[in-house]
Amino acid sequence: MSIVECKDVKKAYRQDHLFVQALGGITVTVARGAFVAIAGPSGSGKTTLLNLIGGLDTADSGRITVDEKTVTSMRQSELAVLRLYKIGFVFQSYNLIPVLSALENVEYVMLLQGVPQRERRERACSILDEVGLKEMYHRRPAELSGGQQQRVAVARAIVSNPSIVLADEPTANLDSKTGKELLQLMEKMNEEREITFIFSTHDQMVMDYARRLIILRDGLVTDDRSRDP
């Protein structure tokens, strides 16, 4: 059973006076519970593909479904609802709201979802404990290391049990040791909570962690292989 289906997805950008073909017809299916890396050199279309799946951007043609809902035919407001309830995001940088503490950053998404305050607090605390930030509830992002910030971002992404988490180069700003710890955390969450993870990277170490690796080059899938369990 697949959670994400992409069928002949195309996307071009206008850059200055040139059209740049970011995605040239991608057809990919991701199964529920997968732990997938999309890899490729910069400019290969990784981020664009993640943005399209997450409904942050719209495709020129083709069809994308997430959890059996057709993203490519949704209006902006429907996309916002989809993102809020079904999709968690982890970005390369600037993941957190700087004026809120770690705990509040995690709670904030639930606030938008309308979760009652007491429940919000309990769930935020337990997820932060789970990602190893028990002592850091009340620190502001600026008072946390890069790795700790990304852990908060992961905690925020999974706290409301989304169908998938999309992570765009989550380790790019981290040293390799911290990056590895973050990947181990994501892997653990993937296994324990059965949340699908799709992340983009160009780091070999990260690719090694993925159970499935999709390689993009110039907007096309050039390789798609699964690691044996």
Next chain:
Amino acid sequence: MKKGIVVIAGFSVLLLLMVGGDGYAQDAQTIVADSFNYWRGEASIATVTMRIHRADWERSYTIKAWTKGEKESLFTILSPPKDEGNGTLKRGSEMWMYNPKIDRVIKVPPSMMSQSWMGSDFSNNDLAKSDSLLYDYTHTLTGTEVDEGTMVYLITSIPKPDAPVVWGMQKLKIREDLIFLREEFYDEDQKLVKALDFYDIQILGGRRYPRVMKMQKTEAPDEYTLVEYDDLTFEETLSDDLFTLSALKTPRR
């Protein structure tokens, strides 16, 4: 008859000069009343020239005047032509003015009473209340002097307490033959405000009479108004019809 009064008045003065005291004022009263009546006559018809002199201009009017008793007068302008026919009627303390150009008679309201009459140094009040001197003042003979061989009474006139007059005091010079020589108007601080002088005494209308009057304000030495008699006749009486509003509109020449 007039002469008789003068003689009696003259004797009385002498008498009082000797006696002194209270009766003195009473006597001055008589002098003023008699000379006022002498000046006005029972009734008169006159033609006068009024010259209004100012620092940079002078204007004159020829005016025909009728008077009767103390209270009634009618003035009408003969020249200059542009003012011809303008008239003023006075009866008692009321005054009316007539302007032939607009053919309207207006009763001079209180607000205009203190204004100048025809731009001269006489105010409407000076005309309307010309007899105020007789009723509103207590006159005291303060001395005598001799002018060109004739005795002149010096009289100080103080307004009665409730009298509606603005002056603080008047000083009069009246010749023993009842001819006014000078009337001075003082304010309450005894400062001279204006003075009326009478000159050029000659026989006019059958009696000795000052042919020229000059009204001058103390504060404006180069401004004055001269009234000169060109012609004067005294009458026993004049018809009451003369002092009516219709006569004001069409005065007899």
Next chain:
Amino acid sequence: MHLQLAWRNIWRNPRRTTIITIAVVVGVWSMLVVGALDRGMIDQMVRNAIATLTGDIQIHHDGYRSDPVIENSIADPKDVHNALARHLPEGSFWTARVRVNAIVSNARYSTGVTLVGIDPESEARVSFIKTAVVDGHYLASDDTTGILVGRALVDKFETKVGHKLVLMSQDTEREIASRAFRITGTFRAELEATERQFVFVNKAAAQEMLKAGNGISEVSLFLPDHETVDMVRDKLKASLPPAYEVETWRELLPIITAYLSIMDSWIFIWYLVVFIAMGFGIVNTMLMAVFERIREFGLLTALGMKPWWIIKGVLLEAFFLLIMGMAVGNAFGFASVFILNRTGIDLSALGAGAEYVGLPRVIYPTVYIQDVITANVVVFVLGLLITIYPAAKASRFTPVEALAHI
């Protein structure tokens, strides 16, 4: 948490927040102070006018107001006395006057005035005149030759207490009536024009001079509670024959009444002018604040926040800025008005110019609650309305551009 987020956001840049707050403070302060000055000025004008001679209500004979001559007087005030006895509320005062145009003269000067014949005792309780006497003394009830004259008139006439003035007017028989009076006292009034316009004598003296018998020109009333003016007017009107006119000060002073109604619009316009100056500051600063945080808004959108929520967030920030500025501005405004109200603002330095336009000599700024409410509502509502612009900008950043934005 929305409140916390907004509150913390505005303190991310304390300097900017301080600047906006100061702009709001200055705006609100100037709205209140200038409003209070205007109100104080007009209040003073109304009070002067009422205390000068108008009173809260006046009763005249029909026709007197259009032609204030002695023939249009109330020949027999008995009806009026009865009506007053029955309908005046407790604590009211009234006085009857003879009031005609007259000419006052002395040896050198002469001018038109309003001759007011008063009953010295009851007049003292209704109008300013008794307390306004500065030289000499107030009229005694039996002094039929005394006259009270304004300081300015005394100066113009080069006269003084004890000297004589001759009044001339038209009596009931349309004859010229004149009478001599002696100055018993001189009075000062808020307006020099008042000092030049009115002379006061005993009512009996005026009646005698004008051959008016018991006739009076007007009755002036002073009520303990000014709010009841219209009610009392209606009662008096109903109980008097139709030949009487009963009017409140609003009807008697049409210019001041017009002034009063203009004042409301004028104050509102002043608020808008201040607000426009302030509004530009707010919009600019909020736009800066929004553009600095493009990435953050992008992130929030990516997390699934709807545009409306983002607008609400920015408005919430503006709300805090406005509330802070309004609180401080109101506090300063009230404090300033309180201080100025105790000392008063002396305009006499402005001299003749201020006199000419009818300004009182001293202004006591007065806060009207309705003005305070208007000022705050204007700042608050318009402040939020104009913030919709930067807020809408913030909500329109797409996550892709925003997150790509460095």
